[in-house]
Amino acid sequence: MNVFDCIVIGGGPSGLSASLTLGRARREIVLFDDGSNRNRVTHESHGFITRDGIKPQEFKEIGLKELENYPSVSYFNTTITEIIKDIGNERFIVKTTDGQECVTEKIILATGIQEVFSIQSVRNYYGKSLFSCPYCDGWELRDKPLIVMAEKEEHALHMAKLIYNWSQDLVVITNGVQLSKEGVTELQKRNIKIKSEPIKNLIGNDGYLQQIEFVSGETIIRSGGFVVPSFYRPNDFAEMLGCEVQENGTVITDGVGRTTQKNIYIAGETEKSGPSSLMISAADGNKAAVSVNTDLTMERF
Template sequence: MLYDCAIVGGGPAGLNAALVLGRARRNVALLDNNQPRNKVTHASHGFITRDGITPAEFRRIGYKEVLGYPSVRHWQVDVTDIQKTESGFRLSLQSGEELHARKLILATGLKEIFPDIAGLHDFYGKSLFNCPYCDGWELRDQPLVLVSEDSGLMHTAKLLYNWTKDFIVCTNGHAPLKAEEQKLLESKGIRIIETPIAAFSGREGLLERVHFEDGTSVERSGGFIAPKLLPKAAFSSQLGYETNEQGGIATDPMGRSSVAGLYAAGDAESVRLSQLIFAAAAGSKAAMSVHMDLTEEDFIL
């Protein structure tokens, strides 16, 4: 069977793309390995009508809605290879199956690379997070830590100041701040610690103390840590698509990539706007582009 569209990734971008295409009566192959980046998060926020929902419940509702359309079929499996063909794309699955589709949407999201700090994963998703917009409200007015090793630190520090004035900035042995940035933060009463972090400690996922390699420590009840975010999509060598400055798949405003028939949505295209609501909207746009392009092709004599 030749599907109208294959969608790789079953997060909010992939699900919303499948929803739009299912409602457009397109035959869709939705492929997802059930390894969402936000699986450790206790709740997702900022998505109207679903604020505070658990990631698992969000996916359950999404799949129930999407698979209610008979033209959408779901595989819970890894995609091991994708090749461009005359008719579109050939996808090889870990199960040994092959699928063929006229169009392809990559909605594979991001992977996180964390600094090597003891205890980090005991608290991540419970009292340590990476997005103030997502979890700042829950940590408002608490004594927090902000850990970042890159140039985005200043931006995040300014944002976090709206949720709490009591936080310290830790660069974990790096020096991403300019002298004027350090001066500005210090003028706001924000302490900057450049000493490498040795460990986080606390109980039952709740942070209590940050320990440094020089033997000092500081009490904190939570905070934010900036992992390095990289696109999960690993098919650039096979498909030859252009990437943007963040490493995502370069697209036009409607999700079309530089490769004919290939589209990207959500975190696969935009590393910076890593939120459910942005991803879902991008999935909708990419699906509309797919449907529009298929329609135009079907009307050619």
């Protein structure tokens, strides 16, 4: 069985960037990806210089096409089911749903995160008219009648202040959570309306929001907005491999991708357990790959 220098798990911007850097360093690597990246529901990605407005799938296809220039890089569209540590973490056996087994010296975890919404109908609009990142999608919603949907006061206030830069026609919706008197005053001084009633339904067509219906029967007209979801890692590879994790879910690293476990590296949203931009995730992937290549070089020289 071939022993690879590194296996990269996850084909988002961090995994693609790491694979490109390692391919250019002439390392034998395999990139595994199952197509579950969370931006797959987004119609356009923004803020990545030279690629502003690109479709996420097109971004990925361009990245994969570039990897074809490097013969030491292999790519498989499949899901990792198991990672078995050898004695001393010197090698790992990686198994997939389609029966593949690969042995590698090092692993980069770049599997990203996924959102959780308390209102399930948000999914019907997420990526078209409801978003979570104003830096990614605020420009497209500028000056429109928007909602800010958040169920914690600190999130509602923070997001409302941010979104006010793009649109001053705002309604903050808390789905049954009462804001403090101070919080209400802070929003009202900017004429930001607050609706604390529980939400019954979101109404719209083909992914484009039109109205919010509350349990009282009242409806308000809105054409889009921003939500504050919670996030989780779609797998427990980091914990399973013994990486130390902080209470807030962030994996402890040295700042350039090395975890507390030898030969295990992490990049992008997987490390932070929180959302990140394409550009920052790609930069994280580059840093982790440089750490892998540096360690391989020093260990073998």
